[in-house]
Amino acid sequence: MDEFELIDQIFHGPEESTSQVAIGIGDDGAVINVTAGKQAVVVMDTLVADVHFLESQPADSIGHRALAVNLSDIAAMGAVPRWATLSLTLSEMNQNWLNGFAHGFFELAGRHEVALIGGDTTTGPLAVSVTVGGEVEAEGVLRRAGARPGDFVYLSGPIGGAAAALSSTEAYADSALHRALCWPQPRTALGAALGSIAHSAIDVSDGLLADLGHILKASGNLGAEIEADKLPLFKQAVALLGYQGALELALGGGDDYELCFTAPEKRHQEILATGHRLDQDLFWIGRITEHGGCSIHGSEINLDTVSPGYQHVWPR
Amino acid sequence: MDEFELIDQIFHGPEESTSQVAIGIGDDGAVINVTAGKQAVVVMDTLVADVHFLESQPADSIGHRALAVNLSDIAAMGAVPRWATLSLTLSEMNQNWLNGFAHGFFELAGRHEVALIGGDTTTGPLAVSVTVGGEVEAEGVLRRAGARPGDFVYLSGPIGGAAAALSSTEAYADSALHRALCWPQPRTALGAALGSIAHSAIDVSDGLLADLGHILKASGNLGAEIEADKLPLFKQAVALLGYQGALELALGGGDDYELCFTAPEKRHQEILATGHRLDQDLFWIGRITEHGGCSIHGSEINLDTVSPGYQHVWPR
Numbered sequence: 001m002d003e004f005e006l007i008d009q010i011f012h013g014p015e016e017s018t019s020q021v022a023i024g025i026g027d028d029g030a031v032i033n034v035t036a037g038k039q040a041v042v043v044m045d046t047l048v049a050d051v052h053f054l055e056s057q058p059a060d061s062i063g064h065r066a067l068a069v070n071l072s073d074i075a076a077m078g079a080v081p082r083w084a085t086l087s088l089t090l091s092e093m094n095q096n097w098l099n100g101f102a103h104g105f106f107e108l109a110g111r112h113e114v115a116l117i118g119g120d121t122t123t124g125p126l127a128v129s130v131t132v133g134g135e136v137e138a139e140g141v142l143r144r145a146g147a148r149p150g151d152f153v154y155l156s157g158p159i160g161g162a163a164a165a166l167s168s169t170e171a172y173a174d175s176a177l178h179r180a181l182c183w184p185q186p187r188t189a190l191g192a193a194l195g196s197i198a199h200s201a202i203d204v205s206d207g208l209l210a211d212l213g214h215i216l217k218a219s220g221n222l223g224a225e226i227e228a229d230k231l232p233l234f235k236q237a238v239a240l241l242g243y244q245g246a247l248e249l250a251l252g253g254g255d256d257y258e259l260c261f262t263a264p265e266k267r268h269q270e271i272l273a274t275g276h277r278l279d280q281d282l283f284w285i286g287r288i289t290e291h292g293g294c295s296i297h298g299s300e301i302n303l304d305t306v307s308p309g310y311q312h313v314w315p316r
Numbered sequence: 317m318d319e320f321e322l323i324d325q326i327f328h329g330p331e332e333s334t335s336q337v338a339i340g341i342g343d344d345g346a347v348i349n350v351t352a353g354k355q356a357v358v359v360m361d362t363l364v365a366d367v368h369f370l371e372s373q374p375a376d377s378i379g380h381r382a383l384a385v386n387l388s389d390i391a392a393m394g395a396v397p398r399w400a401t402l403s404l405t406l407s408e409m410n411q412n413w414l415n416g417f418a419h420g421f422f423e424l425a426g427r428h429e430v431a432l433i434g435g436d437t438t439t440g441p442l443a444v445s446v447t448v449g450g451e452v453e454a455e456g457v458l459r460r461a462g463a464r465p466g467d468f469v470y471l472s473g474p475i476g477g478a479a480a481a482l483s484s485t486e487a488y489a490d491s492a493l494h495r496a497l498c499w500p501q502p503r504t505a506l507g508a509a510l511g512s513i514a515h516s517a518i519d520v521s522d523g524l525l526a527d528l529g530h531i532l533k534a535s536g537n538l539g540a541e542i543e544a545d546k547l548p549l550f551k552q553a554v555a556l557l558g559y560q561g562a563l564e565l566a567l568g569g570g571d572d573y574e575l576c577f578t579a580p581e582k583r584h585q586e587i588l589a590t591g592h593r594l595d596q597d598l599f600w601i602g603r604i605t606e607h608g609g610c611s612i613h614g615s616e617i618n619l620d621t622v623s624p625g626y627q628h629v630w631p632r
Contacts, residue, residue, distance in 0.1 A: 022355060027460050027534075028392035028518060029359035031452065034350050039338060043345035044401040044447065048438045076344035085360040087403070087445045122364045124441055129403045131360065131434075131447040136347065144343050202344060218343075 020082055021115045030117035032083055038135040043073035049126035053182075059100030060107075061182035062128065067108050068184045069205065070132040072257040075191030076203040078142035079134035084109065085118035087129040112188055140195025142261070147200040147219035151262035151288040153212070154271065155232060156187045157281050159204055160246055163253020164237035167245075174236045184257035190280050194261055197270060201261035207252045212260055212294055223292035232283045251296065262288055336398055337431045346433035348399055354451040359389035365442035369498075375416030376423075377498035378444065383424050384500045385521065386448040388573040391507030392519040394458035395450035400425065401434035403445040428504055456511025458577070463516040463535035467578035467604040469528070470587065471548060472503045473597050475520055476562055479569020480553035483561075490552045500573035506596050510577055513586060517577035523568045528576055528610055539608035548599045567612065578604055 023031040034040070047066050049055040067084060074081045086105070090098075109116060114132065161180030165172050172178060187203075194201060200219060202211045208231075216222045228247060237246035263271055268284070275282035286297075339347040350356070363382050365371040383400060390397045402421070406414075425432060430448065477496030481488050488494060503519075510517060516535060518527045524547075532538045544563060553562035579587055584600070591598035602613075 022454070023457065023459065028389040029357045029395070029450075031393065031457055032356040032358065034354065034356050036352060038350065040348040040350050040356065040449070041345045042348065042399065042401060042433055042447075042449065044403060044434045044436055046403040046405065046436045046438045046445070048405065048440050051439065073344040077347065079345070083358065085358060085447055087360060087362040089362065089364065089443065117358055118360045118447075120360055120362045120445070122362045122443065123367065124364050124443060127405065127438065127440060127443070129362070129436070129445045131358075131401055133356070133358065133449070134345075138338070141339070141347055143339065 021117060024115065024117055025119060030083070032117065032133070035135050037137065039138055039141070041074060041077045041079035041134040041136050042131065043070050043077070044129065044131040045069045045073065046127060046129040055126055057182055059097045060104030063101035063104030064108050064183055066128040066130050067105050067114070067132070068186050069257060070130045071108070071112055071114070071186035071188055072184065072203040072205070074132055074134045075186050075188040076142060076201050076259060077134070077136065078140045078191050078195035078201065079136035080192050081112050081114045081132050081134040081188060083115045083117045083133045085120075085131045086116060087120045087122070089122045089124040089127040091123070091125055112186070136195065140192070142191065142195055142198055142201040144200055144202050144215050144218035147215050147222055147262040147288050148264070149222060149288055149290045150265060151199050152265050152268060152284055153224060153226065153260065153262050153286045153288060155204070155208075155283045155285055156190055156259040157256075157283075158232035158234050159208055159256040159258055160237055160250030160253050161234040162255035163249040164234060164241060164246065167241065167249070171237070171240050174240070176234060176236045180234065181255065184255070186257060187259045187280065189278050190259060190274070193274050193278060194259075194263075197267050197274065198261040198263045201259055204254070204256040204258050204260050206254045208260060209251045209294055210254075215260070215262065216288075216294060221291075223289035224286055224294045225289055226286035226294065226296050228296050228298045230283065230285045232281075337433060340431065340433055341435060346399070348433065348449070351451050353453065355454055355457070357390060357393045357395035357450040357452050358447065359386050359393070360445065360447040361385045361389065362443060362445040371442055373498055375413045376420030379417035379420030380424050380499055382444040382446050383421050383430070383448070384502050385573060386446045387424070387428055387430070387502035387504055388500065388519040388521070390448055390450040391502050391504040392458060392517050392575060393450070393452065394456045394507050394511035394517065395452035396508050397428050397430045397448050397450040397504060399431045399433045400446055400448045401436075402432060403436045403438070405438045405440040405443040407439070407441055428502070452511065456508070458507065458511055458514055458517040460516055460518050460531050460534035463531050463538055463578040463604050464580070465538060465604055465606045466581060467515055468581050468584060468600055469540060469542065469576065469578050469602045469604060471520070471524075471599045471601055472506055472575040473572075473599075474548035474550050475524055475572040475574055476553055476566030476569050477550040478571035479565040480550060480557060480562065483557065483565070487553070487556050490556070492550060492552045496550065497571065500571070502573060503575045503596065505594050506575060506590070509590050509594060510575075510579075513583050513590065514577040514579045517575055520570070520572040520574050520576050522570045524576065525567045525610055526570075531576070531578065532604075532610060535604075537607075539605035540602055540610045541605055542602035542610060542612050544612050544614045546599065546601045548597075
């Protein structure tokens with residue numbers, strides 16, 4: 001099978017029902033109708049086998065994840081996703097694997113009404129690069145910058161599950177932790193709804209301390225006081241790793257893809273109502289302060305043992 | 317140096333002077349102002365070392381090329397490029413190489429007023445994936461479909477040079493052929509100007525026969541009669557490979573990134589004037605016919621020896 005046949009078979013997903021794609025895959029580029037008065041949001045993320053996912057994990061979960069992490073960035077900007085491009089590097093042609101990958105990708109794309117408008121395949125070690133475009137009203141953009149002292153800090157779901165799943169074979173086999181690692185759910189509806197409420201937002205991809213740290217730094221070197229006993233943990237992680245172990249992974253582990261956001265205290269009820277309306281869990285975890293970096297209250301945890309978040313460290 | 321420092325150093329290119337980038341690199345995504353009444357065009361292309369470029373070639377030419385091939389697709393759609401995202405997979409951290417790559421990328425980006433709005437680095441065998449977004453008026457979109465019998469067929473420059481450069485060490489060392497391979501120049505001004513004149517367009521990345529074939533097929537299985545002696549060849553390729561060899565590479569070789577387009581005969585003078593105004597060479601090479609595929613007239617060449625265009629053939 002040559003490249004063109006592959007693209008025809010795999011990348012021509014379910015026919016686009018949206019009117020926004022004027023020209024889809026098959027020409028030199030795609031043409032997209034733009035909604036008057038909105039701004040465009042563009043995000044991209046590359047996933048490499050055995051760095052950002054396990055080459056051995058089910059192909060559909062890799063397809064899902066490659067799109068999900070980008071939709072999560074779109075959500076963290078307060079935007080609504082519209083289109084995606086997909087670059088797939090494959091070491092070998094495996095029709096079953098590709099069908100699985102496509103199934104996972106298109107199932108999530110369909111659920112979020114995202115049209116695949118461009119694709120590209122190359123030979124090499126397994127890697128996936130996805131770019132997603134969305135739309136947002138100028139006043140609805142969520143930034144990392146924008147947190148203010150006194151803001152409440154929230155999470156959209158339990159964290160540390162993905163890191164826990166990677167901690168042992170037993171944890172990987174647990175269905176809730178496995179789902180957290182392999183099937184992250186981007187919080188796009190919540191992100192779009194928060195645009196007019198929250199002061200700042202980020203998705204937790206590098207670990208709460210690192211990502212909340214990005215908010216604090218971008219907002220002018222603010223601080224945060226996080227209540228350890230308010231942090232939503234996976235009970236399966238606590239059962240397997242103990243409270244301290246689960247808490248460490250919640251603070252330092254990455255790949256959770258929940259939204260962390262800050263909003264003025266006076267809008268607390270409105271935020272809870274938004275979560276209720278969207279059937280989306282929301283957890284109050286602490287407050288923004290004027291100084292002092294991020295401190296964790298009410299825990300015996302020794303923060304020295306917490307990894308500073310997920311980074312690719314490059315060899316010199 | 318970790319990933320964040322790398323991104324800071326390399327991906328924060330010259331500060332964007334354009335007002336179109338509302339939020340650039342550094343948040344979860346970029347936000348772009350959209351021009352009222354225009355459509356968005358999105359293209360993407362991944363380049364893998366020793367498949368789409370030589371790992372040994374100068375780093376600045378790799379940076380240039382990764383953006384140029386995408387700008388060429390934007391040109392082939394009749395659009396004006398606006399922004400780009402860059403995903404870079406590196407096997408090792410080499411500051412000199414990265415500086416060279418960035419220089420080549422940003423020099424071309426600056427010349428075309430393209431803002432880099434997102435970047436991503438991963439470890440692995442050298443590969444570059446770029447997505448470029450542009451804008452176009454709905455009536456100015458250039459498609460592959462749209463050619464009509466009687467249309468004149470044009471090229472924006474000589475072809476076969478990139479393939480010739482790969483044919484021998486001597487050819488690779490020739491400055492004109494080397495430039496064709498390593499420093500392709502996207503015809504964006506021409507593409508944007510052709511939107512209201514041409515019936516169809518494509519960029520010559522897979523070889524003229526293959527790419528013109530895409531136009532013929534997309535336009536309803538039309539034919540074309542190409543005049544061999546009108547095909548613009550590199551005189552250096554003719555000198556090194558003979559007329560027959562240079563012609564074969566012009567027809568079957570890829571990576572030229574000139575525009576091939578068709579337009580009604582009655583607009584011939586207007587097209588020549590457009591080329592003159594843009595200081596852009598234009599070559600009439602033949603006509604579109606109702607049937608018969610693509611035939612090459614006036615040459616002794618045996619088309620059986622012409623490769624059917626550049627494809628990545630996947631192992632089964």
